[in-house]
Amino acid sequence: MVSPLILTVLVLGAYPxxxxxxxxxxxxxxxxxxxxxxxxxxxxEVVASSDVTDALARGAGYAVGVAALSTVLGVVLALALSGLRRGGGLARGLLLLPLMTPPVVVAIVWRLVFNPAGGLLATLLGAVGYEGQAVAVLSSPGLALLGVAIADTWQWTPLVMLLVYAGLLGLDREVLEAAALDGAHGLRLVRHVVLPSVAGVVLAAFFVRLVLAFKVYDLVAVMTAGGPGQSTTVPSYLIHQAALQQFDLDRAAVITLLLAVVVTVVTVPVALLTRKVER
Incomplete structure (x- = not known):
């Protein structure tokens, strides 16, 4: 009965x-x-390479930061959607558009937004009276990773919103009405009743978003190609460089195993906390 599942695990997990x-x-x-x-x-050799260790640390910091930002924005949007009386379907459809957009298209769109020669960001800065040096986000070592993070957050926040919104729909309305009768309204109701009720869903959404953030590749490849310098070289892009550009498969394999260790160290505490809160 379970042999198809065992075979699938062996083929997709054990063999690779x-x-x-x-x-x-x-x-x-x-x-x-x-x-x-x-x-x-x-x-x-790989462990002694500063490029690899820096990329692993950069990828971990990027994943945690992007996942936290996406979770906060997703919870806010989900709460806003749950409070809509009219136009909720249209709002949900519009907010889900980034999630349905291919990552390569997202990367191209945000490259155009950050284009210092007539992009949306440059146009907005000009509209508010900014006359200084052009802001080249993707060409600046200090801003390039932030630019990728903004594009990544824009694309995947709707996923968090959808998961949290589904959790909000499952709340017991009688509990909310009882809390309102006891004087819990507005932010007090959200803070003391709503958020504790969906805390497990929020943590689960954060966990999913964290794993997705560790896998970012498309945005980096199209928007910055790992540059300027190594400022946006995350582990997945470094693995691509080693395996498909330098044909150094053993180096790519070692980096992959190191990335697996980092992902495990970062995600296991979140998974345990999620299970504890859900129980």
Missing amino acids: LVFIVGASLTESTLGNPFQEWAGLASAR
Whole structure:
């Protein structure tokens, strides 16, 4: 009865993991993997590389920051939608448009927005009287990752909103009415009744968003190509460079395993907290 599920897990989970571990321990290229046993030589080289460690730290910080921002905005939008009396369907449809847009299209749109020569940002700055040097977000080492994060948040916040909104729809109306009769209105009602009731859903949405943020690749590849310098090189883009540009499969495999460790360290506490709150 469970053999199809076991086979699926083996094909989609166990085999890729064995392949990656094998590639990390051997001299491997994209066209000719498992050439010669290398042991931990590739792992020691990768761990000693500041580019890799910086990318892992950058990816972890990016994922946590983007997930937190998306969760806050998603909860606010979900609360606003739940309070609408008219036009709720139209509002939901418009807010879900970014979620249905392909990531490559999102990246192109936001490149145009941040274009210092006539983009939307430059136009808005000019409209408010800004006459200083052109703001080149994607060309600035200090702002490029922020620009990618804004595009990422814009695309995936609707997912958090949808999950939290579904949780709000499941609230017991009698409890809300009783709280209102006891004097809980507005922000007090939201803070002391609504949010505690959907805390498990909010944490679950944060967990999903966190995992998605660790996987960001399309936006970086199209908007900045990892630059300027290494300022937007996240682990997934670094793996792409090692495997598909440099054909260094053993290096890419080691980075992938290190990324798996980082993702586990960051997400396991969130998963445990989510389970605790739901119980």
